[in-house]
Amino acid sequence: MGTLTSKWLTLLALLMVMALVTAACTSDDSEEPFVIGVMDSVTGPGESYGTVIVQAKQLAADEINAAGGINGREIKLVVEDSKCGAKDAITAYNKLTDVDDVKIILGTSCSGAMLGAAPLAEADGVVMLSASATNPDIADAGDYIFRTAINDAQLGVDTGNLLWADGIRTLATITELTDYAEGVRRTTVAQFETRGGNLVASETYASDVTDFRSQLTKLISASPDALHVAAQSEASGGTIVKQAREQGFEGPIYTESVPSGTTALEIAGEAATGMKAVLPTPDLTSEIGRTFLTNFRERYGFVTLAWFLGSAYDDVHIAAECLGRTDDDQDADGFRDCLYDLTWSGAIGDNYSFDENGDVVGLSNTVVQILPLAERNDENMGYTVLGPAPTE
Amino acid sequence: MPPAFLAAIDHKRLGQLPRQMWNSSQGNVEVWANVVIIAWAAAFMLWQGEGFAISVGTIFAIWAILAVSLNLVVGFTGLLSIGHVGFFGTGAYVMAVLSSTATYDQPHSVGIPTFGLPFFAALPVSALLAGLVALMVGIAFNRFRDDIYVLVSFGFTIIAFNVFLNWSSLTRGPFGIHEIPRPEIGGMVFDGELEFLLLALAFLALIVLVSWLLVSSSFGRVLTAIREDERAIEVFGYRATHYKLAVWVISAMMAGLAGGLFASWTSFIDPNSFILLESVLLVCIVILGGLASIRGSLLGAMAFVLLAEGMRFLPFLPNEYVGQARQVVLGLLLVLLMLFRPQGLAGRYKL
Numbered sequence: 001m002g003t004l005t006s007k008w009l010t011l012l013a014l015l016m017v018m019a020l021v022t023a024a025c026t027s028d029d030s031e032e033p034f035v036i037g038v039m040d041s042v043t044g045p046g047e048s049y050g051t052v053i054v055q056a057k058q059l060a061a062d063e064i065n066a067a068g069g070i071n072g073r074e075i076k077l078v079v080e081d082s083k084c085g086a087k088d089a090i091t092a093y094n095k096l097t098d099v100d101d102v103k104i105i106l107g108t109s110c111s112g113a114m115l116g117a118a119p120l121a122e123a124d125g126v127v128m129l130s131a132s133a134t135n136p137d138i139a140d141a142g143d144y145i146f147r148t149a150i151n152d153a154q155l156g157v158d159t160g161n162l163l164w165a166d167g168i169r170t171l172a173t174i175t176e177l178t179d180y181a182e183g184v185r186r187t188t189v190a191q192f193e194t195r196g197g198n199l200v201a202s203e204t205y206a207s208d209v210t211d212f213r214s215q216l217t218k219l220i221s222a223s224p225d226a227l228h229v230a231a232q233s234e235a236s237g238g239t240i241v242k243q244a245r246e247q248g249f250e251g252p253i254y255t256e257s258v259p260s261g262t263t264a265l266e267i268a269g270e271a272a273t274g275m276k277a278v279l280p281t282p283d284l285t286s287e288i289g290r291t292f293l294t295n296f297r298e299r300y301g302f303v304t305l306a307w308f309l310g311s312a313y314d315d316v317h318i319a320a321e322c323l324g325r326t327d328d329d330q331d332a333d334g335f336r337d338c339l340y341d342l343t344w345s346g347a348i349g350d351n352y353s354f355d356e357n358g359d360v361v362g363l364s365n366t367v368v369q370i371l372p373l374a375e376r377n378d379e380n381m382g383y384t385v386l387g388p389a390p391t392e
Numbered sequence: 393m394p395p396a397f398l399a400a401i402d403h404k405r406l407g408q409l410p411r412q413m414w415n416s417s418q419g420n421v422e423v424w425a426n427v428v429i430i431a432w433a434a435a436f437m438l439w440q441g442e443g444f445a446i447s448v449g450t451i452f453a454i455w456a457i458l459a460v461s462l463n464l465v466v467g468f469t470g471l472l473s474i475g476h477v478g479f480f481g482t483g484a485y486v487m488a489v490l491s492s493t494a495t496y497d498q499p500h501s502v503g504i505p506t507f508g509l510p511f512f513a514a515l516p517v518s519a520l521l522a523g524l525v526a527l528m529v530g531i532a533f534n535r536f537r538d539d540i541y542v543l544v545s546f547g548f549t550i551i552a553f554n555v556f557l558n559w560s561s562l563t564r565g566p567f568g569i570h571e572i573p574r575p576e577i578g579g580m581v582f583d584g585e586l587e588f589l590l591l592a593l594a595f596l597a598l599i600v601l602v603s604w605l606l607v608s609s610s611f612g613r614v615l616t617a618i619r620e621d622e623r624a625i626e627v628f629g630y631r632a633t634h635y636k637l638a639v640w641v642i643s644a645m646m647a648g649l650a651g652g653l654f655a656s657w658t659s660f661i662d663p664n665s666f667i668l669l670e671s672v673l674l675v676c677i678v679i680l681g682g683l684a685s686i687r688g689s690l691l692g693a694m695a696f697v698l699l700a701e702g703m704r705f706l707p708f709l710p711n712e713y714v715g716q717a718r719q720v721v722l723g724l725l726l727v728l729l730m731l732f733r734p735q736g737l738a739g740r741y742k743l
Contacts, residue, residue, distance in 0.1 A: 038711070042714070042715030042716060043715050043716060043718075043719050045664060051712070051715075051716075054711065054712055054715075055712050058710075058711050058712055077711055078711075079711040079712075079714050079715070080704065080715075081714075081715035081718065084664055085662070085664045085665050086568075086658040086659075086660045086661060086662070086665065087451070087654075087658055087665055090447060090657075090658060091444070091447050091448065091451065091701060092704075094441075094443050094444045094446075094447040094585075095441070095444045095701075095704050097443065098440075098441030098442065098443035098444040099440045099441040099444050112568055112660070112662045112664055115568065115570050115660040115662075116658050116659070116660045119571075119659050119660075135567065136498035136501060137496070137498060137501065137567065137570065139498060140497075140498065153498065177557050177558070177565060177566050178566045179566040179567045179568065179662070181566075182565060182566050182567070183567070186502070204558070206553075206554060206557060
């Protein structure tokens with residue numbers, strides 16, 4: 001090895017050491033803010049929603065601090081990347097609880113990451129509150145595990161009922177193979193068949209697929225009354241809607257929140273017009289929700305998956321409320337009891353609370369219909385609200 | 393497996409292992425420099441938080457098993473495979489299905505059969521089944537070499553991922569399997585993080601020992617000869633395909649074992665943990681550490697895991713971008729390392 005190379009290596013080593021030492025020093029704050037952890041998928045497969053969820057949380061924290069903090073103390077978020085899987089969730093969790101001594105964690109974005117970290121949190125007595133993990137299995141994850149995300153199962157039941165109420169009798173489904181999308185499909189089909197409907201064709205695709213024409217051709221050839229799309233990423237959701245129309249499908253299309261997101265609607269264009277989607281809650285029609293979305297757009301220049309952003313935003317405000325009551329960011333048990341007792345009105349709805357599984361109750365799903373391209377704008381998010389999901 | 397291999401293990405050489413490792417690190421200034429950096433970073437993490445250091449250590453142990461076993465194929469035999477994660481995943485799923493005790497009682501949950509086998513009964517099955525899959529795949533792969541090997545092993549990774557994702561009556565597809573228990577033997581439960589780390593390190597030591605015995609035997613020399621010139625070694629009467637198949641299966645069994653450990657450690661697995669990217673990262677670790685060097689793979693795994701996790705301490709970044717910044721810096725460091733040490737931290741060969 002040449003001397004030049006070894007000098008470079010030494011320099012590299014020094015830089016690393018300096019970075020680490022600096023990190024150690026900056027964690028020494030004198031004002032002692034309340035510290036809470038944030039675990040979201042800011043890189044990896046869940047990046048498209050994990051990143052904006054972190055932004056929404058940061059926005060909420062900055063608002064709280066600008067308004068004087070909690071009991072005069074600021075709130076500080078420590079963000080860790082849990083990617084979308086159990087492995088990174090576990091290291092992120094250990095880093096937050098061990099290095100930053102956090103007892104309250106807002107996260108994770110993905111159900112897989114949640115199910116990886118939840119057993120540790122449950123054993124350590126650390127509270128986790130997720131804005132977007134919808135997997136039904138999370139309800140069983142433990143006493144310290146909460147979410148403002150609505151369990152997939154409810155969404156499927158509502159969609160199944162809606163299909164039946166709209167006179168749909170034969171259905172074809174196309175589903176991304178992720179826990180969320182597949183969960184929605186399973187419960188939708190189960191409810192639809194319970195009501196007497198008939199599933200005539202179903203196709204699935206892996207997350208990295210970008211062309212759906214062959215699957216769609218098969219589905220359309222079964223001549224269903226309607227097509228149901230369940231996607232995890234907006235890009236695939238939007239593309240499916242666009243290609244379904246290009247392949248000549250003229251029946252109604254039903255979907256969940258992802259293919260009706262802003263990015264998905266941009267991809268689908270006019271093809272999405274008339275599509276019906278079942279979304280959680282009156283979609284940020286509350287005053288708090290509207291103000292939040294305006295602020296978010298102003299700060300980051302872009303809004304997508306508004307409901308999940310609102311959910312993340314509410315989580316920080318809920319945390320602030322409970323910290324205000326316990327006045328101690330190390331008191332996880334107090335924080336947990338506060339969550340069980342709490343009834344909250346925020347961006348995603350009024351008077352919602354948590355049941356004994358830590359699942360959110362009091363939020364309901366809404367049916368929306370996508371507007372023609374010319375009528376879509378930032379204000380209406382591209383759709384008109386038809387009303388609550390039918391229960392019959 | 394050729395009987396020549398078994399006969400080739402010289403038991404006397406076992407005793408020389410520590411001495412040999414010591415000797416080969418003498419005078420290797422750059423290796424020592426790396427060891428110092430890594431020790432420093434490890435000490436720093438330990439000082440920051442013991443629990444975090446333990447979980448980083450466990451990841452290191454599992455990735456080191458994967459890297460050492462992959463090096464047998466990539467470094468020593470010269471078959472550039474990006475299919476290792478398929479065997480890792482097979483091992484993990486075998487462990488999950490055999491040992492999980494979860495009952496899926498939520499409405500519309502996908503149910504799978506539960507066996508509730510103990511960890512130490514399921515682990516050999518993890519390794520064996522991964523080996524069996526490797527045997528079947530390997531028979532087909534044996535006719536390929538060089539660049540083509542990358543392509544076929546790429547294909548294997550994609551197939552394996554899709555099997556995990558689509559075979560939902562066994563793997564629960566995208567929902568994943570949870571409540572995978574921690575190891576337990578004779579009333580001793582490895583449920584603490586430290587106990588599990590020690591267990592994983594013990595398995596790593598075993599894998600290193602077996603790999604070292606393999607590569608320092610005449611079997612290992614045949615592998616090296618295959619890497620240098622497959623035709624030449626056949627002229628001497630060695631059936632290169634047998635040797636290639638044998639090392640491929642052994643390596644896959646080690647990956648299966650790592651998979652079993654991984655499933656038990658995370659207690660939850662889904663197909664997302666076994667994507668192609670993980671395979672590519674593994675090849676990066678092997679190259680970063682040094683081809684055809686067991687010590688290199690250990691060093692590479694440690695450097696990589698510490699770099700990736702050490703990035704969590706990068707200061708003065710706004711919360712909204714800290715995750716992305718980590719990835720960028722990690723990539724930059726890898727590029728720098730390859731620029732200045734193309735043969736890897738401890739390797740002798742370039743790719």
